[in-house]
Amino acid sequence: MKVRFLKYILTILSLVVLAFNTEAKQFVVVIDPGHGGKDYGAIGAVTNEKTINLNVAKKLGEKIRKNYGEDEVKVVYTRDKDVFIALNDRARIANEAKGDLFISIHVNSVDKKNKRRATIAGTEVYTCGLHRTESNLEVAKRENAVMYLEDDYSQKYQGFDPTSPESYIAFELNQSKHLDRSIEFATLAKDYLTTTARRVDKGVKQAGFWVLWSTGMPAVLVELDFISNPTSEKFMASANGVEKLSKSLYQAFEDYYTAVNGGQRPAGTATAAKSGDNSKKSEPAAVADSVEEYAAESDAPATVEYRVQVLANDKAVSTSSRLFKGEKVSEYFDRGMYKYTVGHFRSQAEAEKSLRRLRKKFPQAFIIKMENGRRVD
Structure with missing residues (x-):
């Protein structure tokens, strides 16, 4: 009986693993x-x-x-x-x-x-x-x-x-x-x-x-x-x-x-x-990637928040750069890239309101989700 039961369990586990892999x-x-x-x-x-x-x-x-x-x-x-x-x-x-x-x-x-x-x-x-x-x-x-x-x-x-x-x-x-x-x-x-x-x-x-x-x-x-x-x-x-x-x-x-x-x-x-590269590095063209807006938020960022990303670059860019066209931006480093955002929003709906405005300046802006200061995909 125990042997048959063990075989049954092993069969079920095999099916679960197969389904997972599929x-x-x-x-x-x-x-x-x-x-x-x-x-x-x-x-x-x-x-x-x-x-x-x-x-x-x-x-x-x-x-x-x-x-x-x-x-x-x-x-x-x-x-x-x-x-x-x-x-x-x-x-x-x-x-x-x-x-x-x-x-x-x-x-x-x-x-x-x-x-x-x-x-x-x-x-x-x-x-x-x-x-x-x-x-x-x-x-x-x-x-x-x-x-x-x-x-x-x-x-x-x-x-x-x-x-x-x-x-x-x-x-x-x-x-x-x-x-x-x-x-x-x-x-x-x-x-x-x-x-x-x-x-x-x-x-x-x-x-x-x-x-x-x-x-x-x-x-x-x-x-x-x-x-x-x-x-x-x-x-x-x-x-x-x-x-x-x-x-x-x-x-x-x-x-x-x-x-x-x-x-x-x-x-x-x-x-x-x-x-290890001694060759001259040229600055890549700035690329719109994310924006943040300080609306509908408290002074302290929430554990989970939404931002609008307006820029990503492989080299750091000053947050006061003219590239940001007067917006108040924050910087974070992720996956080998410096990324720039506008706003700390409690909900995605709030971020979407600002996204519509910001896309007039940054056509490639999009919303990201942050948890404890780290981006969540």
Whole structure:
């Protein structure tokens, strides 16, 4: 009788464990090698962008699959061979896969008339948003111009014109709820590319990339380096270069995956990487991320409170900076980023009232929940 009862208990426990594992969320990373097929991307002296993108993307996917089980992390490619994939199909693949992170891999270049064409170098990592500089806009225009290779691009992309600045206004909005995580991965990727792969640091930036705007998940576009620079091109085309570039992105993924799953970052995080980097660090473009307002609150913050986050950056920003446009802000440090908020609200409803006002100044502002001074996701 006792043996039968024990078997029964073990059977029930097995079913519970099976149900738990079945319900556990598999993390899906979508790797997007830019360009492909008839679309060569930027052209170098000995190779082209589509080839470099695919080589690095496939090596990154191999590293993830080698170190994570299929039930833990699923790797999805928008392309795994030399074929042309339209921008809207790349986004569709990512969204249908219910991705948790979208990494679009590209190679940079500048116009042949540019005097620095053969000497400009460095890695840039972009999140989606309104470009703050003309150079950011030009990068977005170049990457979005692949639309012209599609016969029905005007209808397919609902009249979007890659060359028109006015077409990019809406890009500030759709990715706002994923911006915090996007910046987090972008910062990790940038830091590892400048340490592990020894690329020049050109910062974390924003621009209106259609493929990022149309994906419903944290998303970044990585510009590995400039193919117009012969030295950079030689590195990216080499087996050693592909290994170091893919390893950099894998290290960023490893830290990011650990962070979003609530674990401690292992040694070699972005902070550790920075300490060993002697290359010049450029300040990334400020990105709206959170705002707080001191309305409907007591002087002492509650144990549980809501705030509106307006900014996140990998370097500290003065709370009196003109970026905050006269708002009274607080700073907290979380997941390797300095984050800035407005207000201490007792309820989410109170925070939402201020969010509507603050989004006129900070279109990407969103509400966060804090418990005992720590953010709760």
